[in-house]
Amino acid sequence: MKEAFCASLWLIPHMPAEHTYPDTAAKASSFAQAGEDRAAASPATEAERLSVSMGPSHPSTHGVLRMQLELDGDVVTKADPVVGYLHRGDEKIAENMTYNQFVPYTDRLDYLAPLANNVAYAIAVERLAKLEVPPRCQAIRVIVCELARISSHLMGLGAYGIDVGAWTIFLYTFTEREKLYRLFEDLTGARFPTSYTRIGGVARDVPEGWLGKVNAFCDQFLPILEEVLALLTRNKIFLDRTVDIGAIAKEDAIAYGLTGPNLRGCGVPLDLRKDRPYSGYEQYEFDVPVGTKGDCYDRYLCRGEEMRQSVRIVKKAIKNFPGGEWYAKDARKIFAPPKDKILTSMEELIQNFMLVTEGPQMPPGEVYFEAENPKGALGFYIVSKGGGVPWRLKIRSPSFCNLSILPKVCVGAMIADIVSILGSFDFVMGECDR
């Protein structure tokens, strides 16, 4: 049973569901209308239109996105996002290496939530191999996914605060993110490029005492999160910059293939963790926050609420943390045998050698798997002809799809709103350009 509710209601019970601020709304539409009217009325202003190239290295574009804007005064009349500055050819690279070798490349997709990418990729390949991982492995994956979601949203929120003039937020969120990175380092050995999952399991079991540390983090994080959100949710400057800015209709959001908080902010309660559960997400209770108007403010509210829900999931997962194996034991030709066995037993040595040189052996076939990542639905479409190397691996990146609606959203907005709209989309170019 899905529990969809209004995010704004949930956050501030005394606030009306429709957070309409007549002044702002009227101003926004009249400015947009004025821009269109002016452009239509006089051909003279046509010549006065200004072409502005915003980015690729502009602080508000959060990476290497370039916005080719056409301005009529302060009003944007045309917007063309130019992507591809960070294109590395990940899909080509994937066709030239074994399945396990590609795990580090998934770190670099959404580099603000590498753990979630690792998990999505591992599950996609496991679907191809028809492999089930044991409950303990699933629980580890859920915990790291949700921690990755918190760290990604913290980053997005902090950067968004800076974009719209609320500088303090950044200091709070980065302090919390740093604590998370310490936890990631304890678990995986790396802060940023974690490369934690393997096909059929994870790189290593959770270290002694790590779950306790995560629990302690969650306990101290919740009050700080409330403080951070309180700094923004009723902040007059923040409201002026976000409410009714960049509003997207439900139908448009679906037509453009938006996913994640950007889609839910528009009022579509699609969350793959609930609707198409993977990795044992069906065992956890959590709510899916849904916006009402699809503006920048709703997208912010959804992200804020998602962090609370992630904490809920993590705490539940730690409470019911299953014992047993942390990798699929029956996956002989897929998961590497334990190191001590490799050094002492001939069979395991050969098995490990084959795994490294030829890759985990997959059956021929096609699978498509999407996981609910912090930025949206990260999909992997794998075409296998058998053997250890995919024939074709397509990465469906949520940032790419989310950005494709920009030409529609930005037209009619003020140029200062572009900064707010871009920040509220919370995209990552490493994932968009692949």
Add this chain to the structure above:
Amino acid sequence: MTATADVAAVLPERFPRLTARPSLDWPAFNIPPADVPAVLGHLRDALGYDLLADLTAIDAGAGRSPRFTVVWHLLSTTAHTYVRVAADCADDAVPAMPSVTGLWPGANWHEREAYDMFGITFTGHPDLRRILMWDGYPYFPLRKEFPLAGLDTDLADAEVAGETGARVKPAPYMGGPFVAPSGGPMSKAEPRARDQSWTEKEEKPE
């Protein structure tokens, strides 16, 4: 709205030219290119597959026919199931496919990417130009004959190229993904992609 679960039963009845496609997870179909707008439109309007999750292409390799296959993945935002539809491009040399931008405006960027990477022309696309590579790039990188290392090309920026004489150079790797050369000055020891045209025994050609 028809339940999406029986799409495998409903769809072939309506479109007789449709055949089942081998799949390990979701219902999958092969259709002729001419049927693409009709089948996808029917899936969207009558069967509830309203979100175009992904659009991509597969290259079967030079010399194979049919060589290029375009694949659509649709998601139902109400029933939460996917369906995979694939169509082979009729011409292997100049592949073309009807555009679905009329059904989903979000297909715009996906089709530009498929054009950019495979050279598939989407007829009816409003603005078919490269998206990830730069305008004027002469190759289609995800075609199987395109080497992983890349090919020698002009820089995107003619002004910079003219002033510096720089070009886009192939950067192949050999052995592992990246190799750190040992010995020599530290400035040369940065891990880099290794050139396939030379080995320890042979001099690097200049």
